[in-house]
Amino acid sequence: MSLKIKNLNKSFQDINLFQDFNFEVQENTITCILGPSGCGKTTLLNIISNTLEKDSGEFSGFDDKVISYIFQEPRLLPWKTVKENISFVINNQRLTEEKNEIIKKYLRLVELDDFADYYPSKLSGGMKQRVAIARAFSYSSDLILMDEPLKALDLKLKLNLIKAFRRIWQVDKRTVLFVTHDIDEALLLGNDIYVFSKAPVQIKKHFAITEKDRTLNNPEIVKLKNEIWDVME
Amino acid sequence: MKMNLTKTRIISLISTILLIVIWKIASVFYNSELILPSPESTLITTIKLISSKGFLLIISATILRGLAGFAISFILGVGLGIFAGINSSFNAFLKPILVTIRSTPVISLILLALIWFNVETVAVFIAFLTMFPFICTNVIDGIKDINPELIEMSTIYKVDKTKIIKEVYLPAITPFIFSGVSSAMGFGWRAVIIGEVLSQPQFGIGTLMQTAQTFLLVNEVIAWTIIAIIISYLFELIIRKTQKRIVVWK
Numbered sequence: 172m173s174l175k176i177k178n179l180n181k182s183f184q185d186i187n188l189f190q191d192f193n194f195e196v197q198e199n200t201i202t203c204i205l206g207p208s209g210c211g212k213t214t215l216l217n218i219i220s221n222t223l224e225k226d227s228g229e230f231s232g233f234d235d236k237v238i239s240y241i242f243q244e245p246r247l248l249p250w251k252t253v254k255e256n257i258s259f260v261i262n263n264q265r266l267t268e269e270k271n272e273i274i275k276k277y278l279r280l281v282e283l284d285d286f287a288d289y290y291p292s293k294l295s296g297g298m299k300q301r302v303a304i305a306r307a308f309s310y311s312s313d314l315i316l317m318d319e320p321l322k323a324l325d326l327k328l329k330l331n332l333i334k335a336f337r338r339i340w341q342v343d344k345r346t347v348l349f350v351t352h353d354i355d356e357a358l359l360l361g362n363d364i365y366v367f368s369k370a371p372v373q374i375k376k377h378f379a380i381t382e383k384d385r386t387l388n389n390p391e392i393v394k395l396k397n398e399i400w401d402v403m404e
Numbered sequence: 405m406k407m408n409l410t411k412t413r414i415i416s417l418i419s420t421i422l423l424i425v426i427w428k429i430a431s432v433f434y435n436s437e438l439i440l441p442s443p444e445s446t447l448i449t450t451i452k453l454i455s456s457k458g459f460l461l462i463i464s465a466t467i468l469r470g471l472a473g474f475a476i477s478f479i480l481g482v483g484l485g486i487f488a489g490i491n492s493s494f495n496a497f498l499k500p501i502l503v504t505i506r507s508t509p510v511i512s513l514i515l516l517a518l519i520w521f522n523v524e525t526v527a528v529f530i531a532f533l534t535m536f537p538f539i540c541t542n543v544i545d546g547i548k549d550i551n552p553e554l555i556e557m558s559t560i561y562k563v564d565k566t567k568i569i570k571e572v573y574l575p576a577i578t579p580f581i582f583s584g585v586s587s588a589m590g591f592g593w594r595a596v597i598i599g600e601v602l603s604q605p606q607f608g609i610g611t612l613m614q615t616a617q618t619f620l621l622v623n624e625v626i627a628w629t630i631i632a633i634i635i636s637y638l639f640e641l642i643i644r645k646t647q648k649r650i651v652v653w654k
Contacts, residue, residue: 220560222560238560240557242553242557246553248554248572248575249653249654250575259558259563290652290653291653292654
């Protein structure tokens, strides 16, 4: 099963971001989109999540999909605790007890179960982003869109968060579409990596990663990294 | 941090004492209870007034007028403020009205209110007109200050509209409402008393102040002033305490 985008067109004023663009996302895998800033990666996510309208194009497989979104910023409500922030989005989906179980489960997976009653102002940037990840998974969605959620974090936190994300994903393999400009993030997270060109967007190359050992000094990963570098240049 | 707190308290205390000392010196200098009574005789008068029969009735009348004006300003201010914050056309419509109310001298409002209303409601009307712009403007600012990213997040996660208003908009503007209420109250009490002085309702601090002034009872005028300050201060305390209990997330 896959989600397909066919002949997508979208322009902003004079800039043609997408021109007859075609793209496919395999379900239950993590697909990474790697590309330079301003190439329209975020725009693509916004069109998929319906926050932005496309000029034209055919989408198949997206219609009945419920979407979670992990943004560049955590976007937590400052007046709600960690637990309440998650419960805020899943309220209408489930019963209270079931809801609490779900929240507990995902907070444990991002190692924040001790912080359920904290307000966001008491958490660090990395912790807040972990709450955002737990929120995205607690919401019973079919598709998770991620828009450079690690951008503002330093390397150590980044690796920590990637670990947390993979840990959750191993338990709950949802379809993930992950946008980034950082090759390392894509290598550590993705099953498929698509390298995008500048606007109007074309897919420069597709890499499928089968390697199990996702560490940055694994020779296979290093080799792949160099290949991606060459394509991105 | 604690050291600093006690330090600022000590400084505040010193300034209060200094004020009283200057008052004492001035009263010794004038040496006339008719012009400037001494702090101690004023204190005695204040206590006398507080323990006198009818005191509760008098201050309740004034407080009720203030609260009635406040309640109307609060409901209208929050309601219209939210609407103006969301709808820019309504904001453009409301803006000149707010500016006009705010820049009109209180005394003009009172003189007109004396013609239009009965003596019991003049002060309520004045309190409303002084407080309303503060609350309304603050609510408008609060709505404009809301992070659109949070609204976008809520919409993507398909949270319904009423829940977004209740759980995103309202908490976001709460600190703004409190700061509006706080400045509104500060001006409101003064306006109520001016209104009472001029409209002379049966009970009210303003009524009694006017009477005392007519009979040149300066110590009573000052005593009523002190009582008014205490009332105003108590309400400020209540507002701050409530804010602390409601805005717990900061």
